[in-house]
Amino acid sequence: MRNAIISVAVVLTVLIGAVALAGALYIRNLDNRLSIGKDVRQSLQKPDDADTGSEATSEKPFYMMLVGSDARSGNENGRSDSLMLARVDPGSHRLDIVSIPRDMQVNIEGVDGVQKINAAYSYGGAALAISTVSEFAGVPISHYVEVNFANMTGLVDHLGGITVNVPESFSGGNSGLSLKAGEQTLNGEQMLGFTRERYQVQGGDFSRTQAQQLVLLAIMQKIMAQPKTALPGLIQELAGAVSTDMNVSSILQLALKFYGQQPQVQSAICPSYAFDQDGVSYVGVEYDEWRDMMQRVDAGMGPQGVGDIPAVQSSNAELGAAANAASPHDYAALKNQSLNSDDIVVQ
Structure with missing residues (x-):
């Protein structure tokens, strides 16, 4: 009888171990499928006041960049089809998303001449796209998600x-x-x-x-x-369909912070307008409006928030500064001559 009990115990131990191993291999396989390159991870930044641990386990807000890549492009990296900057606030169950038009005229580090912001992905992959958007928005980007x-x-x-x-x-x-x-x-x-x-x-x-x-x-x-x-x-x-620096565990932890809640969600497009220069179609940023929008986003007011902006954000010269933008600073007339971000149908 004792030998039979021992045999059953051994079999159960082996089965439990096999299930645990299979689960671990399954998670590792998912992590590998989701994973992005080391150079992209190194380009991500943590806020100065961030906890040393993952933002997924923290209640503090952080910025995440979402990129839709153009798989139909013919070159190696393609060009980012869409660029979205999300401020995720797990503690307040708030999500704010601001889209940056792919044809935004900017200067890209290490690239000669003015460019469209989506060209950063083509020249330097996700890492260069992250640093370019971070400079344009004036915020540290902690996480990256690429969507096909x-x-x-x-x-x-x-x-x-x-x-x-x-x-x-x-x-x-x-x-x-x-x-x-x-x-x-x-x-x-x-x-x-x-x-x-x-x-x-x-x-x-x-x-x-x-x-x-x-x-x-x-x-x-x-x-x-x-x-x-x-x-x-x-x-x-x-x-x-997705590549990201976050692993399965972090994604689950973050999702569970919003699960069962009624999150506040606001979305907007960077205030901007279309214009032609040297026969090329670009999008220009409305500098004052963009600065105001990013200050409100960073304050947790949402891109369309109303009221006074807190001093912490209004005195931050980097927020929404569009430091790498190359479009004209005198843009009032240009905005009224062509399509602009106000031309969408408001729901």
């Missing part, structure tokens, strides 16, 4: 679609998709077409930027509405 919208179709279908309030109706265009304005459930294919449309919408590329914001927020909201037990499986789906 084309690979997100499976996740959207896995979620049973996402609910989006489409700002305006459109038909055909570069996406080949037709959608009616209003709240509706989009499947993966519709989601992709929505994020690519810029010809048959009122604000052109500004409207496409708005669509990408709406889609990412809708995906986040749908994920947060799933049972906690579904989160590991959803992360596995995400791993096929």
Whole structure:
């Protein structure tokens, strides 16, 4: 009898060990699929007052950069199709997202001549894109997420679609998709077409930027509405479309801080306008408006927040300074001559 008990104990120990090992290998595999290069990790910055541990375990706000890469481009790195800067505040359950137009005219460190901000990804990959956006916004970027919208179709279908309030109706265009304005459930294919449309919408590329914001927020909201037990499986789906410096454990910890809450969410586009220079189409920043927006974002007021900006932010010369911007400082007339960030259809 004693030998039988010992044998059963040994078998159970082996089984438990095998399950634990399989779980560890599964997590490691997901981490490897999500992982980005060492050079990108080294380019990320921690706020001066940040805890020594991961922001995922902290209640303090931090900045995260979200990039949609253009997989259809022909060069090695491609160009970033969309750039979003998110201020994540786990303690206040607040998320603010500001999109920076991909054609923003800037100077890129180590690159001759004026460039479009999305060219930073092409010249130096994610690391150069991070440092360029950080200088433009005047904030340290602690985390990085690269999204391939084309690979997100499976996740959207896995979620049973996402609910989006489409700002305006459109038909055909570069996406080949037709959608009616209003709240509706989009499947993966519709989601992709929505994020690519810029010809048959009122604000052109500004409207496409708005669509990408709406889609990412809708995906986040749908994920947060799933049972906690579904989160590991959803992360596995995400791993096929996302690359990030965060590991599975950190993503889960951060997600659980927002899970079951009613987070405050605001999104906006960097105040900007389209203009031509030497036969090239660029986007210029509205310097005063951008500085005001970033000061409000950093203060936790949201990009569209109202009221007085706290002294800590209003006296910070780096916030929204657009130090590497190359567009004209006298921009009032240019703004009124072409499309600008105010031309999107407001929901």
